[in-house]
Amino acid sequence: MNIQSILIIAGKEFRDAKRSRWFLIISLLFAILALALSLLGLAGLGSIGVAGFSRTAASLLNLVLLIVPLMSLLLGAMSVASEREQGTLVTLLAQPVTSSEVLLGKFLGTASALTATILLGFGLSGLVISWYGDIAELRSYLVLVGFTVLLGLASLSVGFCISIFAHKSTAAVGVALFFWFLFLFLSDLGLMGMSIVFRLPPKYLLWLTALNPPEAFKLAVIGALHGGLEVFGVAGRYAMDVFGDWFVLFLGGILTLWIFLPLASALWLFRTKCTD
Amino acid sequence: MREEMILEVKKLTKRYGKLKALDQVSFEVRAGESIALWGTNGAGKTTLLRSVLGIIPYEGEIEVMGFRVASQGKEVRRRIGYIPQEIRFHGDQTVWETISFYSRLRNVPFSEAEELLSDWGLDGIQHQRVQTLSGGMKQKLGLVIALLSNPPILLMDEPTSNLDVNARYEFHLLLEELKHSGKTFIFCSHRASEVLKFADRIVVLKSGVKLLDGKPKEVKDYLKGETLRRLLDEGVSVLDFEVESKLR
Numbered sequence: 001m002n003i004q005s006i007l008i009i010a011g012k013e014f015r016d017a018k019r020s021r022w023f024l025i026i027s028l029l030f031a032i033l034a035l036a037l038s039l040l041g042l043a044g045l046g047s048i049g050v051a052g053f054s055r056t057a058a059s060l061l062n063l064v065l066l067i068v069p070l071m072s073l074l075l076g077a078m079s080v081a082s083e084r085e086q087g088t089l090v091t092l093l094a095q096p097v098t099s100s101e102v103l104l105g106k107f108l109g110t111a112s113a114l115t116a117t118i119l120l121g122f123g124l125s126g127l128v129i130s131w132y133g134d135i136a137e138l139r140s141y142l143v144l145v146g147f148t149v150l151l152g153l154a155s156l157s158v159g160f161c162i163s164i165f166a167h168k169s170t171a172a173v174g175v176a177l178f179f180w181f182l183f184l185f186l187s188d189l190g191l192m193g194m195s196i197v198f199r200l201p202p203k204y205l206l207w208l209t210a211l212n213p214p215e216a217f218k219l220a221v222i223g224a225l226h227g228g229l230e231v232f233g234v235a236g237r238y239a240m241d242v243f244g245d246w247f248v249l250f251l252g253g254i255l256t257l258w259i260f261l262p263l264a265s266a267l268w269l270f271r272t273k274c275t276d
Numbered sequence: 277m278r279e280e281m282i283l284e285v286k287k288l289t290k291r292y293g294k295l296k297a298l299d300q301v302s303f304e305v306r307a308g309e310s311i312a313l314w315g316t317n318g319a320g321k322t323t324l325l326r327s328v329l330g331i332i333p334y335e336g337e338i339e340v341m342g343f344r345v346a347s348q349g350k351e352v353r354r355r356i357g358y359i360p361q362e363i364r365f366h367g368d369q370t371v372w373e374t375i376s377f378y379s380r381l382r383n384v385p386f387s388e389a390e391e392l393l394s395d396w397g398l399d400g401i402q403h404q405r406v407q408t409l410s411g412g413m414k415q416k417l418g419l420v421i422a423l424l425s426n427p428p429i430l431l432m433d434e435p436t437s438n439l440d441v442n443a444r445y446e447f448h449l450l451l452e453e454l455k456h457s458g459k460t461f462i463f464c465s466h467r468a469s470e471v472l473k474f475a476d477r478i479v480v481l482k483s484g485v486k487l488l489d490g491k492p493k494e495v496k497d498y499l500k501g502e503t504l505r506r507l508l509d510e511g512v513s514v515l516d517f518e519v520e521s522k523l524r
Contacts, residue, residue, distance in 0.1 A: 008380045012366075019368055087364035091421070093331040094358035095381045096350050272333060 005097045006105040013109020017075075026071050027117040031124055033063050038125040056129060057144055060122075061221050064148045065214050069155040070180050072114055076159015077176035079106050080270070081166040103270045107160055107263060114152050122148065143224040143248065147255070151217040154258035155183075158213075161262040164269045187212045202238035209235060210251060213258045220251040282307045282429060282460050283328065288336040290323050290484075297323040298334070298484045307428070310461040312475035314495075319481040321464035322361065325431050328462070329358055340429065354382075357422030361434040361464075363414050365406040371417060372402040375424075382425040392420050396450065412443030419450060430454065432463035436470060448473065 017023050037059040080103070083089040092102055122145045129141065159176055166172035195205055209215045219239075223229045229236035229247060243250045283305040290298040298320045305311050313321040327334040330349030338345040340352040365374050371393075379389040393399050396416055401409065409417065415435065422430060435451075436444045451474060455461060465471050471478060471492070478495045480488040488495055 005381060008377070012377050016366065016368075087360065087362060088366055090326070090331065090360050091358070091364065091418075094329050094353060094356070094360075095378065096354040096383075097381060098350055099331075 001098070001104075002101060005101045006108060009092075009097070009102060009105025010109035010112065013079075013106050014112050017110060017113035023075070023113065023117075026067070027120065030063075030067055030071070030117060031121040033067070034060060034121040034125040035128065037063060038128040056125075057140065057221070057225055060125065060144060061218065064144075064151065065184065065218065068118065068148055068152045069183055069214055070177075071117075072152045072155035073159040073162070073176040073180050074173060075110055075114060076156040077162045077166065077172035078169050079110055079160060080163040081172035082169040084167065085169050099271050100267050103160070103267055107156070111153055111156055114156060115149055118148050118152055119145070140224050144221050147217050147220045147252070150252060150255040150259070151213055154213045154255050154262075155180075157259045157262040157266070161266040161269070164266050164273060183212055183214050187215065202234045205235040206239050210239075210254055213255060216251045216254045216258075220248050220255075223247055223251075280306045282309075282341055283462070284337075284339045285324075285328070286337040288324065288327060288334055288338060290320070290327060290332065290334045296484050298327070300336070301481070301484070301486045302336075303479055303486065303489050305460060305462060307460055308458050310455060310474050310476045311463070312471040312478045313462065313464045313481060314471055314478050315464075315481035318483065320484040321481060322433050323484075324481070325358070325433050325462070325464065328431060329353060329356060354425065355427050356429045356431055357419075357424070357427040359415070359418045359422050359430070359432040359435045362438055363418035365414070365417070368405065368407065370403050370405055371398065371409070374406055374417065375402075375420065378421045379424050384424045389420075389424060392423060396420050410443070411438050411440070412446060415439060415443065415447055416450070419447075423454075428458075429460045429462065432461065434464050434466065437466065 038056050040059070080089065083092070093099065122141075126141060126145075130138075158179060162175045162179065163172050166175060191205070191208055194200055194208070200208070210219060219229060219232065219236075222232075223236075229239045232239070239247050281304055285304070286302050288298050288301040289296065301320070301324065303311075313324060315321055323332070326332045328338055328340065328345065330338075330345040330352055334346075341355055343351045343355075345352050369377070375389045375393060376386060379386055390399070393402065396419065398413070398416060398420060401413065406414070406417070415438075419435075436447055439447060448470070451461075455474060461474060463470075463474065475492055478488070478490065478492055479486060480495060488498055490498070
């Protein structure tokens with residue numbers, strides 16, 4: 001594996017993302033919404049103070065849950081599928097590079113652009129919070145930022161996996177939207193239904209919840225804000241009993257697995273499938 | 277493998293599900309030779325070129341200059357310049373960005389790439405966006421990219437099919453120059469004139485099977501036979517072949 005080739009492709013992907021109108025609009029939207037939510041969250045209290053951050057963080061959490069997986073899934077899903085559709089993939093693969101270098105380069109470049117967007121949005125909002133809020137809340141804020149990046153990369157990785165299968169970018173976008181819907185809505189509804197019908201014990205409920213990337217993100221951030229998972233009821237108390245203060249790391253580990261496993265599958269599939 | 281052998285294809289088979297796009301195709305190419313892959317749409321020409329490049333999985337064996345495509349694809353691609361049927365670039369990039377990207381991937385100093393651009397008459401359009409180039413210019417740019425790092429082998433997939441008469445004529449002149457410089461050509465074409473002009477040998481494919489492998493004259497003689505005449509349809513029609521021969 002040649003690192004230089006990966007970096008060359010990653011650099012091109014990063015520049016392409018910066019130029020993409022669609023990506024710029026979403027990034028701008030995310031930054032504006034994050035900034036607006038921070039200002040509204042703080043101003044809504046009537047007085048600016050320590051309590052401001054929790055409210056702002058809760059609003060930002062919901063914004064992240066909606067926008068970041070959607071943006072990342074779409075970016076990932078379009079990556080290989082659109083190149084294949086446009087016919088540029090063949091020219092790229094005909095160069096002295098391996099399919100793994102191409103895919104890793106594309107992932108690295110897109111992941112950098114995505115991370116830059118997330119950091120820009122949170123940077124603006126962080127400035128507002130630190131200006132009016134309490135610096136003591138910094139740790140919780142960093143957990144929110146860190147887990148947002150993890151959630152973004154995990155969704156991007158799933159998007160790349162989708163992209164390998166899809167021959168047309170429209171199909172890739174369709175499947176990505178389905179996964180977004182599945183992650184955000186069906187899993188919640190499904191879990192609620194299952195827990196009632198099968199009377200799921202807390203252990204299974206916790207695992208089923210934590211294995212869904214947006215849910216793992218939500219658990220980690222709310223847990224960090226409240227200093228524990230008791231707010232999630234029986235499953236939360238069970239998680240605290242089992243993992244104690246390590247639950248944030250445990251959830252971070254799950255999201256990291258969501259980055260590496262789909263990416264590894266995408267690499268394997270791309271190597272065996274390539275331009276077929 | 278003998279020293280002068282630059283490409284060896286042995287029992288190449290490619291399946292797409294139940295369909296065999298290539299079926300036990302074997303042939304060899306010597307250094308400096310120019311081979312035309314001839315056949316109708318779906319004959320397996322593009323699949324064969326992509327297999328030689330190692331960008332699709334296949335059964336059988338392919339060796340390029342002593343390197344096995346299946347396990348040493350990167351080394352193989354270092355020695356091959358490829359021009360696809362419809363050359364596509366990232367449209368929002370300029371010619372300079374495009375060349376810079378591919379020259380870095382091929383580990384070629386940009387000064388050499390610039391020289392190549394100038395040699396092929398593209399030095400005045402470096403800051404133009406690729407999407408604004410004409411078909412002929414795009415194809416020329418594709419050729420420049422294929423020639424970065426001066427590979428000894430050129431694979432071309434219907435390189436002139438999307439060009440108008442003038443652009444095609446100009447492209448033919450470039451190819452002629454390259455042929456005289458000793459490059460090995462493996463190309464697909466529907467055009468009999470192109471095949472006759474550039475091919476030292478013709479490999480005729482039909483539904484993934486190699487029907488013939490011979491010099492243009494031998495292929496023409498074979499084509500007089502009714503059996504083969506029936507096997508080939510209008511894409512490689514005998515009439516076209518003969519008319520073009522007379523024009524030669």
